[in-house]
Amino acid sequence: MTPLFSVRDLSKYYGARIGCANVSFDLYPGEVMGIVGESGSGKSTLLNAMAGHFAPDQGQVMFDTRLDGMRDTVTMSEPERRMLSRTDWAFVHQHARDGLRMNVSAGGNVGERLMAVGARHYGDIRAQATDWLDRVEIAQDRMDDRPTAFSGGMQQRLQIARNLVTAPRLVFMDEPTGGLDVSVQARLLDLLRGLVREMGLSAIIVTHDLAVVRLLADRLMVMKSGHVVEQGLTDQVLDDPQHGYTQLLVSSVLQV
Amino acid sequence: MSMPSQDQAYNFAYLDEQTKRMIRRAILKGVAIPGYQVPFASREMPMPYGWGTGGVQVTAACLTPDDRLKVIDQGADDTTNAVSIRKFFQRTAGVAVTEATIDATVIQTRHRIPEAPLNRDQILVYQVPIPEPLRFLEPRETETRKMHALEEYGLMHVKLYEDIARHGHIATAYAYPVKVEGRYVMDPSPIPKFDNPKLEMAALQLFGAGREQRIYAIPPYTKVVSLDFADHPFDPSKADHPCDLCGADHSYLDEVITNDQGARMFVCSDTDYCAGRQASGHHGRLSPQEDAA
Numbered sequence: 001m002t003p004l005f006s007v008r009d010l011s012k013y014y015g016a017r018i019g020c021a022n023v024s025f026d027l028y029p030g031e032v033m034g035i036v037g038e039s040g041s042g043k044s045t046l047l048n049a050m051a052g053h054f055a056p057d058q059g060q061v062m063f064d065t066r067l068d069g070m071r072d073t074v075t076m077s078e079p080e081r082r083m084l085s086r087t088d089w090a091f092v093h094q095h096a097r098d099g100l101r102m103n104v105s106a107g108g109n110v111g112e113r114l115m116a117v118g119a120r121h122y123g124d125i126r127a128q129a130t131d132w133l134d135r136v137e138i139a140q141d142r143m144d145d146r147p148t149a150f151s152g153g154m155q156q157r158l159q160i161a162r163n164l165v166t167a168p169r170l171v172f173m174d175e176p177t178g179g180l181d182v183s184v185q186a187r188l189l190d191l192l193r194g195l196v197r198e199m200g201l202s203a204i205i206v207t208h209d210l211a212v213v214r215l216l217a218d219r220l221m222v223m224k225s226g227h228v229v230e231q232g233l234t235d236q237v238l239d240d241p242q243h244g245y246t247q248l249l250v251s252s253v254l255q256v
Numbered sequence: 257m258s259m260p261s262q263d264q265a266y267n268f269a270y271l272d273e274q275t276k277r278m279i280r281r282a283i284l285k286g287v288a289i290p291g292y293q294v295p296f297a298s299r300e301m302p303m304p305y306g307w308g309t310g311g312v313q314v315t316a317a318c319l320t321p322d323d324r325l326k327v328i329d330q331g332a333d334d335t336t337n338a339v340s341i342r343k344f345f346q347r348t349a350g351v352a353v354t355e356a357t358i359d360a361t362v363i364q365t366r367h368r369i370p371e372a373p374l375n376r377d378q379i380l381v382y383q384v385p386i387p388e389p390l391r392f393l394e395p396r397e398t399e400t401r402k403m404h405a406l407e408e409y410g411l412m413h414v415k416l417y418e419d420i421a422r423h424g425h426i427a428t429a430y431a432y433p434v435k436v437e438g439r440y441v442m443d444p445s446p447i448p449k450f451d452n453p454k455l456e457m458a459a460l461q462l463f464g465a466g467r468e469q470r471i472y473a474i475p476p477y478t479k480v481v482s483l484d485f486a487d488h489p490f491d492p493s494k495a496d497h498p499c500d501l502c503g504a505d506h507s508y509l510d511e512v513i514t515n516d517q518g519a520r521m522f523v524c525s526d527t528d529y530c531a532g533r534q535a536s537g538h539h540g541r542l543s544p545q546e547d548a549a
Contacts, residue, residue, distance in 0.1 A: 105421055
């Protein structure tokens with residue numbers, strides 16, 4: 001089985017400081033990988049470098065494209081990379097405001113990606129948007145409201161619908177549950193887990209919340225100071241942490 | 257119309273020759289890449305931004321002493337903007353001016369295309385406030401330039417989608433986005449969408465945005481397509497009335513409120529066209545009656 005996504009020696013420096021260094025891993029179709037670590041450990045830098053938001057200083061980010069098989073997305077042309085990021089890739093931002101157009105209705109937000117890949121039939125776009133809003137539990141009568149009128153949890157669900165409408169194969173998520181209260185978090189996680197399983201998505205989830213990775217991720221990567229200090233199956237890493245930092249991380253979760 | 261001789265304190269058509277050459281280079285580039293916004297070093301003009309500083313600079317760069325200039329503002333020859341720009345070029349260039357569309361060689365316009373068809377010997381110069389059609393959805397210039405370069409125009413349809421979702425039809429009535437020669441999406445300046453089909457014409461069309469420092473062009477007979485959805489096709493609508501002065505039922509109309517009881521009349525926005533029809537004997541509902549006296 002060939003990996004869907006394969007990262008080799010990925011490094012990003014901010015001047016003399018390390019953003020992330022020498023990260024390598026493979027992600028297989030249908031697999032969900034979690035990246036955990038404290039603030040400033042390079043999780044988001046790694047995610048943004050993988051998603052092509054900026055060019056890494058070194059390394060390869062290979063993706064199994066539909067047409068040409070494995071391609072290095074770092075060296076592919078910008079139009080190709082942008083096309084990839086609005087078809088086969090999706091990026092869920094921590095703050096829904098970064099990923100949504102706040103002055104465009106919910107339906108328009110979901111429809112944008114469809115129109116970006118050439119949909120020109122209003123009725124079809126609207127039907128697909130309706131279907132997706134329904135899947136993320138946003139009532140139909142809110143379809144023409146702007147996201148500014150939505151609660152934080154609804155905004156986040158809308159962002160997910162907007163990203164998944166073109167049936168991507170790989171989703172990057174940056175703290176998808178950050179800033180939401182626990183009951184809303186639980187619903188969102190439930191929804192995400194359902195969608196990931198149902199659509200057979202591969203996903204890379206950055207979070208500092210171990211409960212999120214325990215629920216969603218098959219595999220786990222622990223980062224500290226820009227380096228990967230431990231990786232393995234989620235349950236294995238969380239139940240039997242080997243590295244000192246991972247042990248600290250696991251033991252600092254509050255027990256209620 | 258009589259014309260005073262040129263004021264010798266100014267170079268011909270106000271701008272210095274170097275500036276006119278720079279603008280002509282931008283125009284040539286614009287003609288070579290239809291619909292592409294060419295940046296140019298817009299000059300301070302002796303009028304405020306929003307009064308047509310871009311159009312005036314393009315006109316100045318196109319004028320020759322033999323030209324005959326017509327200036328219209330919302331179709332009218334006699335409004336402040338049109339009168340002051342016409343006087344400006346009478347004084348600084350000493351060119352002949354006219355109100356007759358067919359007699360003009362250069363026409364500077366604000367927000368209308370004349371009703372009379374233009375020919376290949378004419379130049380139509382538009383005054384453009386905001387040249388970037390994507391601006392209201394994407395405020396970053398770096399991003400909109402990239403979107404033009406990579407032909408990523410899905411966002412333009414998001415605007416039309418929003419119109420239909422909110423109003424049940426495409427409610428954009430002016431500055432209706434078009435795709436030029438199958439490549440660049442362009443803002444045709446705030447002309448009513450009624451005028452969009454006329455953008456495919458025999459005359460050269462130049463667009464100047466002074467504040468935004470952009471020039472773009474549609475060469476003669478270039479293909480210009482108004483964007484729409486398969487199930488909501490483009491509709492160049494107008495007020496459903498004939499002109500109350502000349503009876504024309506196919507020209508773009510202004511609605512004029514005539515008293516505070518709500519009485520109103522519809523008149524052609526193109527004053528030259530309306531006057532020409534009245535002179536050749538056409539009548540509308542409110543035409544002055546010969547036997548009224």
